[in-house]
Amino acid sequence: MTPEARQDQLLVQKVGDELVVYDQQHHRVHRLNKTAALVWRHCDGRTGVAELAALLQSESGLPADEEVVRLALARLAKTRLLRDECPEAKSITRRQVIRRLGLAGAMTLLLPVVTSIIAPTPAMAGSGRIIAGGEDCGAYQNGTCANNPKCPYPNNQTCHPPLAGQDQTRCFCTNYVDP
Amino acid sequence: MAKLDRLGWAAGLPFVSHGASIGIRVTAPAVLEHLSPHLPPGWKPSASPIVEYLYSLIVGGQSANTNVRRYNMLYIGAAQLARKFDLTEVLEDLESSLQFSISVLARGRLFVHAGVVVWRGGAIVIPGRSRSGKSSLVKALVEAGATYYSDEYAVLDEQGRVHPYPKRLSLREEGQERPRLCPVEALGGRAGVRPAPVRLIAVTEYQPQAAWHPRQASAGDAVLALLDNTVLARSQSELALQTLERMAVGAVTLKGKRGEASEAAALLLQRLEALAKKAPAGRPPAEGESA
Numbered sequence: 001m002t003p004e005a006r007q008d009q010l011l012v013q014k015v016g017d018e019l020v021v022y023d024q025q026h027h028r029v030h031r032l033n034k035t036a037a038l039v040w041r042h043c044d045g046r047t048g049v050a051e052l053a054a055l056l057q058s059e060s061g062l063p064a065d066e067e068v069v070r071l072a073l074a075r076l077a078k079t080r081l082l083r084d085e086c087p088e089a090k091s092i093t094r095r096q097v098i099r100r101l102g103l104a105g106a107m108t109l110l111l112p113v114v115t116s117i118i119a120p121t122p123a124m125a126g127s128g129r130i131i132a133g134g135e136d137c138g139a140y141q142n143g144t145c146a147n148n149p150k151c152p153y154p155n156n157q158t159c160h161p162p163l164a165g166q167d168q169t170r171c172f173c174t175n176y177v178d179p
Numbered sequence: 180m181a182k183l184d185r186l187g188w189a190a191g192l193p194f195v196s197h198g199a200s201i202g203i204r205v206t207a208p209a210v211l212e213h214l215s216p217h218l219p220p221g222w223k224p225s226a227s228p229i230v231e232y233l234y235s236l237i238v239g240g241q242s243a244n245t246n247v248r249r250y251n252m253l254y255i256g257a258a259q260l261a262r263k264f265d266l267t268e269v270l271e272d273l274e275s276s277l278q279f280s281i282s283v284l285a286r287g288r289l290f291v292h293a294g295v296v297v298w299r300g301g302a303i304v305i306p307g308r309s310r311s312g313k314s315s316l317v318k319a320l321v322e323a324g325a326t327y328y329s330d331e332y333a334v335l336d337e338q339g340r341v342h343p344y345p346k347r348l349s350l351r352e353e354g355q356e357r358p359r360l361c362p363v364e365a366l367g368g369r370a371g372v373r374p375a376p377v378r379l380i381a382v383t384e385y386q387p388q389a390a391w392h393p394r395q396a397s398a399g400d401a402v403l404a405l406l407d408n409t410v411l412a413r414s415q416s417e418l419a420l421q422t423l424e425r426m427a428v429g430a431v432t433l434k435g436k437r438g439e440a441s442e443a444a445a446l447l448l449q450r451l452e453a454l455a456k457k458a459p460a461g462r463p464p465a466e467g468e469s470a
Binding site for chain 1: 397
């Protein structure tokens with residue numbers, strides 16, 4: 001089974017030789033360094049691990065080792081950027097690959113890296129405390145308050161994930177004040 | 180809301196700021212005279228009474244005939260934001276909430292939670308959450324001669340340039356629960372008026388006793404750090420990605436913990452000065468530099 005990149009509900013932005021991918025389904029954002037981006041872009045369901053390794057060697061200068069590709073696939077699978085289960089996405093650590101290939105110095109920076117954040121809600125990105133209005137505005141599922149009804153006022157942009165001390169399965173309409 | 184509407188509203192102020200229309204109604208007309216410093220930068224009175232967010236301020240105080248002391252109460256729509264005896268504190272809560280409302284409702288601009296100054300025509304953007312030390316670093320940069328843009332929001336246009344949002348600085352002082360609001364002029368600084376290109380992005384956080392040895396990060400790293408502080412990262416994700424990419428590819432990104440603000444400020448200005456010398460010749464003079 002050859003790896004295939006997930007395409008649906010993703011916004012992909014090229015930033016230099018890296019990619020920033022916004023996952024609209026899970027509201028996660030991922031930065032793929034050059035090597036991870038290269039592997040992900042060539043996961044077309046037809047290209048095998050050996051071919052991906054050869055491609056990496058020609059484009060990044062890393063040794064043509066399948067373990068590097070498997071490390072990238074493991075990172076991509078963990079962040080749900082691959083379609084279906086990918087048996088090639090072997091559980092392998094960066095340290096193991098460095099040791100196996102005898103990489104040192106700047107070469108280690110070429111190894112695949114995927115950095116992720118949760119896309120903030122307006123209040124999370126704000127600078128202060130949230131005063132909970134307390135009105136339940138729907139279920140909190142998969143880290144989001146998506147598909148929830150609007151808060152009566154001002155609007156659904158103030159329907160927030162639960163705070164500490166609130167029911168962690170529900171979202172709440174909140175207001176916002178700096179301390 | 181109907182209960183609030185039934186109260187005797189003596190005066191009101193509809194205004195627009197960054198394309199957002201907001202109204203404030205009060206029970207005591209005299210309070211309107213004190214509102215001006217609490218309104219968001221660039222506000223203009225509006226002729227239309229139709230607003231997106233409506234704030235209601237019920238003014239309390241001491242009753243003339245009795246010893247009863249009444250609360251000042253602030254609402255947004257039907258939801259209560261503040262209930263305090265001290266009117267100044269309520270007005271500061273109003274100011275803070277207005278800033279947030281503008282960042283959510285603004286048209287054609289992306290609001291990123293960040294401190295911003297301009298030096299030698301290039302902007303330094305310092306993204307970060309509350310209490311990461313943005314305001315103190317911005318203050319140190321202004322005291323070192325940089326032009327003040329904001330200690331709260333980097334307001335970005337589609338080209339990735341940053342626009343001034345010169346609200347009063349919120350300076351936290353030891354032992355004080357609430358931040359002190361300080362106009363930039365009181366620090367001997369001045370506020371910018373024109374958009375500026377971003378040259379330096381400093382992803383940093385205060386840590387006592389830390390010495391600042393930042394590493395240069397990639398533009399992708401910068402986009403991630405900025406998106407992490409973007410107010411409408413979820414609902415305007417496509418616009419945010421495109422705008423932040425334009426901003427980040429033209430800038431150098433430095434990442435690392437910092438110690439004292441004055442030390443980090445001096446190093447940032449040195450770095451920006453070096454970048455300004457490399458800037459292409461023939462471009463028009465920008466904010467903070469002479470023609």
